[in-house]
Amino acid sequence: MLLTDTENENQVHLHIASSADVVAARQQARALASQVGFSHSNLTVIATAVSEVVRNIVEYAKEGEVTITLINRGAYRKGVEIVAADQGPGIPEVSIVMRDGYSTRKGLGIGLPGARRLMDDFEIVSEVGKGTTVTMRKWVA
């Protein structure tokens, strides 16, 4: 579900509850990021990272929120920030999940560590029973 903030066209907010929302999130991320001058291949990289992180929400938390924000602070600080937050079960040991090949369910174990490789900045905060928030950024080279 798309809940565009009409006050701020540099930001898109989506409620995530199904795998169709995964597709919507990556399309919205691509569309928004295309406004700050990313190369076509970096737009694909961003869309792919969003797909992995948002699928994780559907997979483990069932639902959550994604906020995509353009960063436009002059010529040398252009980029996009994606915050994917859920109130799901949380991750007991983040360092284990971030290890390549680790998977508890149907993933390839590539989702989160893969998204980290695709983006420039990647932070994950998780608390068992409270939820998980992934914040990631890509800067226009």
Add this chain to the structure above:
Amino acid sequence: MDVPILKQSRYLIASIQSALSDEDLLRLRDALADLVGRHRARGVIIDVTALDVLDSFATRTLRAIAYTTKLRGAETVIVGIQPDVAFAMVQLGLTLEDVPTSLDLEEGLAFLDQQLEESPAGP
């Protein structure tokens, strides 16, 4: 969004038209496993030219389709992976392992023709 599947001689051609959700991909897998038997197909081409993202789930499902159809007697070839998509897949660490790929539909058909010629059952 269901993927149209065309039959051309002994091949099935699944021509993906737009972005697919995980459920769409699983439906494609099931449809192809079924249609290979119904049409006695010897080859399957999945054209992903229209896909702007191949993430871990899509890649894994394409591999599953290729292995499933192989067990049903049909070789699958993936065609049309776009340059940017290939680049992102490499960065993400995704591979199609031993699933054959071709540049486009024409190359994919040529590949399957060659496979059938080489196989003892013949075309």
